[in-house]
Amino acid sequence: MVVAVFLSAVPAALPQVPSPAASESQRQSETPASAPQRLAVDANHDDNLVIPRLPHGPTLDDFLSMKPAGEAALAMAKVARFLQREPHDGEPVSESTEVYLGYDDKNLYAVFVCHDDPAKVRAHETRREDFEGDDAVEIMLDTFHDRRRAYVFEVNPKGVQFDAIWTEASYAEQTNGNFDVSFDTLWYSRGKITSQGYVAWIAIPFRSLRFPASQDQTWGVVLLREITRENEKAFWPRVSINQEGRLGQAGTAKGLNGISPGRNIQLIPYGLLNSFHSVDDRRPYATCSASIDGCARFQNRDVGGTFGLDGKMILNDSLVLDATANPDFSQVESDEPQVTVNQRYRVYFPEKRPFFIENADYFRTPIDLFFTRNIVDPSGGIRLTGKAGPYSMGILSSDDRAPGLTVSTDDALFKTRDYITIARVARDVFKQSSIGAIYTDWEYPAANSFNRVGGIDSRLKFLPKLTGTLQGVASSTHCDPSFSSYFACSGGNFSGLAYKFGTAYKAALLYTDRHWFHQSTYNDVSPGFFSQPGFVTRVDLREYRYDTSYSFRPKNGPVVSWGPEVYGHFTWDHTGLRLDTDYIPTLSAVLKKQTRIFVTPYEEYRERLRPKDFPVLTQDADFHEHASGIAVSSSPLSQLTLGAQYYWGDAANFVYGLNSKDPQFARYAMPYLARFDQAGAIATIHPFTQLKIDNTYLFIRLRTRETNANIFNNHIIRSKWNWQLNRELSLRVILQYSANLTRNKPGDPANTYPLTFLPTTKNFNTDFLITYGVRWLQQQSAEPGSGAWD
Known part of the structure; x- marks a missing residue:
C-alpha cells in the first residue's frame, strides 16, 4: 500500500480571474451606442x-x-x-x-x-x-x-x-x-x-x-x-x-x-516523505535454498525522504531546455491493467512519467527506437527540443541506476549505472512531408557493454489521401558475456556472443477516405539487430502486414457506420522459413450514444516455434490456432459507460510444465496447444458530477485440449475512484486484486509442476492519493496572469 500527499503546481482547469475594476455592467452602461460591432x-x-x-x-x-x-x-x-x-x-x-x-x-x-x-x-x-x-x-x-x-x-x-x-x-x-x-x-x-x-x-x-x-x-x-x-x-x-x-x-x-x-525560466523543487515495507528479491535463486520462501527478504523504511528539482528554460522563443535532478515519479498513476500471462513477447505499457513523455513526438520514428520505460530509475536527465525554421530537433541524455539496484549486494555490478543518449533531427520538405535522422547510444561502462543505433527516415504525403513512411537503421552492439545475465542484452540472439551488427527496415503506405481504409507495412529485421533503448521485440524476420476496412455510413437511423475489416500478417525468417500467418476478419458497427460492436467470427493463426526460440524443443513445432469473439461497449447515459468482451479458441501455452520425467505429463513439458477463454468487462459510473468510478475486470483461462483440465486461471480486478472536491483538491483511490490460480500449490517441488511452471499467486494493492494544486496568477489590469492566489 502506498500513501502519498502532494502539493504540486500542475496546471489545471481554473476559474476565470476577477474582471477589471469596473464591473461588466458598468462597462456596458458606459459603452456608447456607436461602439464597434465587429472588427x-x-x-x-x-x-x-x-x-x-x-x-x-x-x-x-x-x-x-x-x-x-x-x-x-x-x-x-x-x-x-x-x-x-x-x-x-x-x-x-x-x-x-x-x-x-x-x-x-x-x-x-x-x-x-x-x-x-x-x-x-x-x-x-x-x-x-x-x-x-x-x-x-x-x-x-x-x-x-x-x-x-x-x-x-x-x-x-x-x-x-x-x-x-x-x-x-x-x-x-x-x-x-x-x-x-x-x-x-x-x-x-x-x-x-x-x-x-x-x-x-x-x-x-x-x-x-x-x-x-x-x-x-x-x-x-x-x-x-x-x-x-x-x-x-x-x-x-x-x-x-x-x-x-x-x-x-x-x-x-x-x-x-x-x-x-x-522567455520563461521555470524551477520546480519538490520534497517527499515516504515509508515502505517491501520484498527484496534481488538475491539470485541459485544462491538460496530450494524453497522459494528461502529467497524472500524485506526492505523497510519507517520514515524517509528525498528531494529534487525540475527546471525549464525557453531559448530563442522556439527551443525548450528541460533538466531534472533526482526526478519525482511517485505521483505517477499505476498502469492500467493488461494481461501479461502467457505472452510470448513483452507487453507494451505506455510511458506515464512527465519528463519522458513531454515532447516525445520529437523522437518518434516508424521503428520504435526510444521506449523510455527502459530507463527505469534515473538520477538526472537533460532534454533539448524545439524547431528552428524547417528543422525540428530533439536531444535527450539520462542515466539509469536500475541495473545496479536489481542485483544482489555482492555482485560486481551493484550500484553501477548505464547511460542513454538520443539525438533526432528532421527537416520539413514539400507541403506535409519530412526527412530525418536518429541516433541512439546506450553505454554501460561497468559491464563493458554498449549499443549504438543510427539511421534515416522519411514521411511522404503523396496525396491528401495517401501517405508513406520509410526508415532504415543499423545497430552495433557489444555485450560482455561475463556480465550478460544481469542486464538487457542477455539471452536471445546475444547468448554467448560479445558483438553483433544488424539492420532494420520499415516501409508503410496508408490510404484513407470516407469509406476505405488500407494500411500496408513491411518490416525487415536482421538476426543481429538490437536496440536497447527501443521497443523491438523480435528479430530475424521479414514481415508483411495489411489492414483493410470499408465503412458504410447510413444517412439516417441509429447506426453511424458499419462494415467489414480484414487484418493479416505473414512472417518469415531470413532463411525463408515461414514462421507465422494470421488472418482476422471482423465485422464492426458504430451506433449513437458511443455504442460499438465488434464481431470476429473466425481467426486463423499458424505459429511456428523453433528450438532457438524455446530450447526445450528438439525440433520445430507448428501450431494451428483459431479464435472467435465479440466485444460491445456503450454509454447509454452520461452517468454510465459499459463494455464487455469474450474470446475463445486455441492458443499455444508458453508457460509449460516442468515434469518431463512422468510419462503422463511429459507432453506438457514443452510449449503445447491448449484451449483458451478470455473475457473482460468495464463499468464507468458517475454517481454525481464530481465522482468518477472506473471498474475493470480481466480474465484469461487455459485448459488442456484432451481433458479440459485447468492449466491456469488469471484474474485482474481494478477499481479506481476519483473525487474532484473542487478545481484544486482531488482524492483518488485505486484498488487492484490480481490472482493466478494453478494446480501448483505452495511447497510443491518446482520440478513436479505438471501443466505450467506458474505458481499460484494472489496480490492486492491499494494506492491512495490526495492532490492539491496551487496556482500563482498575475493580476496586471485584472487579466489572467498577475498576482493573486487562486
Missing part, C-alpha cells in the same frame, strides 16, 4: 480569418445570453460555419455553434457558444484531462504554420481542461495516437451550462506558446465541437474524413501582431 469579417465562407486586437479581455458573463454583449465581446471575430467530419462528412453541425476569437497584449481568447438542450449535454466536474465521454470544444493552434504540429486546448461544458500537442503522423508511426498528452501549460478556462446549451471561455497566454519571433503572425487554426451522444465531431474549417490528418485542412488566422511568447 473582423465573419469567417463563414472561407478558411481564413482575421483575429482582432481587443481593448481588454472578454468574460464568460458576456456570452451567457448565447450572444456577445459588451465592448470586447462585440469586437471579436465570429466563426459559425461548422461542418461534420463524423458521422455525416460535410453536413452542417446538428446543433448551432459559434466561436468568438480575439486577443490583447497577453492572451488569445476563444469563446464557444454551443446551443443544445441542456438536459442532453454531457458534462462532469472531473480531474484535469479525465472527461472522456463528455461533450467538448477544442481549438488547435499551428503557431509555426508548418501543418505538422499544433497546440491543442480542449474543455468540457464545465470548463475542465485538456491540453496536448497534436502531431500529423500516419497510422504506422503512432504509438499513443496523434496526441502528446504529456504537454501541460498554464491557461485559463470556464464553462457554464445555460438554459439554451452551454458556453466555454478560454484564455491562452502567449507566454505559454512557442511561435516565430516576427512582428506579424500567421497561424493555422482548427476549431472543433464534439457532441458525444450523437458520435458527432464538427469542425471549422471543414476537416474531411476523405483526407488523412487535420492540419493540412486547417484555416489560416492573421491579425496577430506585436505579440511575444516571452
Whole structure:
C-alpha cells in the first residue's frame, strides 16, 4: 500500500480571474451606442480569418445570453460555419455553434457558444484531462504554420481542461495516437451550462506558446465541437474524413501582431516523505535454498525522504531546455491493467512519467527506437527540443541506476549505472512531408557493454489521401558475456556472443477516405539487430502486414457506420522459413450514444516455434490456432459507460510444465496447444458530477485440449475512484486484486509442476492519493496572469 500527499503546481482547469475594476455592467452602461460591432469579417465562407486586437479581455458573463454583449465581446471575430467530419462528412453541425476569437497584449481568447438542450449535454466536474465521454470544444493552434504540429486546448461544458500537442503522423508511426498528452501549460478556462446549451471561455497566454519571433503572425487554426451522444465531431474549417490528418485542412488566422511568447525560466523543487515495507528479491535463486520462501527478504523504511528539482528554460522563443535532478515519479498513476500471462513477447505499457513523455513526438520514428520505460530509475536527465525554421530537433541524455539496484549486494555490478543518449533531427520538405535522422547510444561502462543505433527516415504525403513512411537503421552492439545475465542484452540472439551488427527496415503506405481504409507495412529485421533503448521485440524476420476496412455510413437511423475489416500478417525468417500467418476478419458497427460492436467470427493463426526460440524443443513445432469473439461497449447515459468482451479458441501455452520425467505429463513439458477463454468487462459510473468510478475486470483461462483440465486461471480486478472536491483538491483511490490460480500449490517441488511452471499467486494493492494544486496568477489590469492566489 502506498500513501502519498502532494502539493504540486500542475496546471489545471481554473476559474476565470476577477474582471477589471469596473464591473461588466458598468462597462456596458458606459459603452456608447456607436461602439464597434465587429472588427473582423465573419469567417463563414472561407478558411481564413482575421483575429482582432481587443481593448481588454472578454468574460464568460458576456456570452451567457448565447450572444456577445459588451465592448470586447462585440469586437471579436465570429466563426459559425461548422461542418461534420463524423458521422455525416460535410453536413452542417446538428446543433448551432459559434466561436468568438480575439486577443490583447497577453492572451488569445476563444469563446464557444454551443446551443443544445441542456438536459442532453454531457458534462462532469472531473480531474484535469479525465472527461472522456463528455461533450467538448477544442481549438488547435499551428503557431509555426508548418501543418505538422499544433497546440491543442480542449474543455468540457464545465470548463475542465485538456491540453496536448497534436502531431500529423500516419497510422504506422503512432504509438499513443496523434496526441502528446504529456504537454501541460498554464491557461485559463470556464464553462457554464445555460438554459439554451452551454458556453466555454478560454484564455491562452502567449507566454505559454512557442511561435516565430516576427512582428506579424500567421497561424493555422482548427476549431472543433464534439457532441458525444450523437458520435458527432464538427469542425471549422471543414476537416474531411476523405483526407488523412487535420492540419493540412486547417484555416489560416492573421491579425496577430506585436505579440511575444516571452522567455520563461521555470524551477520546480519538490520534497517527499515516504515509508515502505517491501520484498527484496534481488538475491539470485541459485544462491538460496530450494524453497522459494528461502529467497524472500524485506526492505523497510519507517520514515524517509528525498528531494529534487525540475527546471525549464525557453531559448530563442522556439527551443525548450528541460533538466531534472533526482526526478519525482511517485505521483505517477499505476498502469492500467493488461494481461501479461502467457505472452510470448513483452507487453507494451505506455510511458506515464512527465519528463519522458513531454515532447516525445520529437523522437518518434516508424521503428520504435526510444521506449523510455527502459530507463527505469534515473538520477538526472537533460532534454533539448524545439524547431528552428524547417528543422525540428530533439536531444535527450539520462542515466539509469536500475541495473545496479536489481542485483544482489555482492555482485560486481551493484550500484553501477548505464547511460542513454538520443539525438533526432528532421527537416520539413514539400507541403506535409519530412526527412530525418536518429541516433541512439546506450553505454554501460561497468559491464563493458554498449549499443549504438543510427539511421534515416522519411514521411511522404503523396496525396491528401495517401501517405508513406520509410526508415532504415543499423545497430552495433557489444555485450560482455561475463556480465550478460544481469542486464538487457542477455539471452536471445546475444547468448554467448560479445558483438553483433544488424539492420532494420520499415516501409508503410496508408490510404484513407470516407469509406476505405488500407494500411500496408513491411518490416525487415536482421538476426543481429538490437536496440536497447527501443521497443523491438523480435528479430530475424521479414514481415508483411495489411489492414483493410470499408465503412458504410447510413444517412439516417441509429447506426453511424458499419462494415467489414480484414487484418493479416505473414512472417518469415531470413532463411525463408515461414514462421507465422494470421488472418482476422471482423465485422464492426458504430451506433449513437458511443455504442460499438465488434464481431470476429473466425481467426486463423499458424505459429511456428523453433528450438532457438524455446530450447526445450528438439525440433520445430507448428501450431494451428483459431479464435472467435465479440466485444460491445456503450454509454447509454452520461452517468454510465459499459463494455464487455469474450474470446475463445486455441492458443499455444508458453508457460509449460516442468515434469518431463512422468510419462503422463511429459507432453506438457514443452510449449503445447491448449484451449483458451478470455473475457473482460468495464463499468464507468458517475454517481454525481464530481465522482468518477472506473471498474475493470480481466480474465484469461487455459485448459488442456484432451481433458479440459485447468492449466491456469488469471484474474485482474481494478477499481479506481476519483473525487474532484473542487478545481484544486482531488482524492483518488485505486484498488487492484490480481490472482493466478494453478494446480501448483505452495511447497510443491518446482520440478513436479505438471501443466505450467506458474505458481499460484494472489496480490492486492491499494494506492491512495490526495492532490492539491496551487496556482500563482498575475493580476496586471485584472487579466489572467498577475498576482493573486487562486
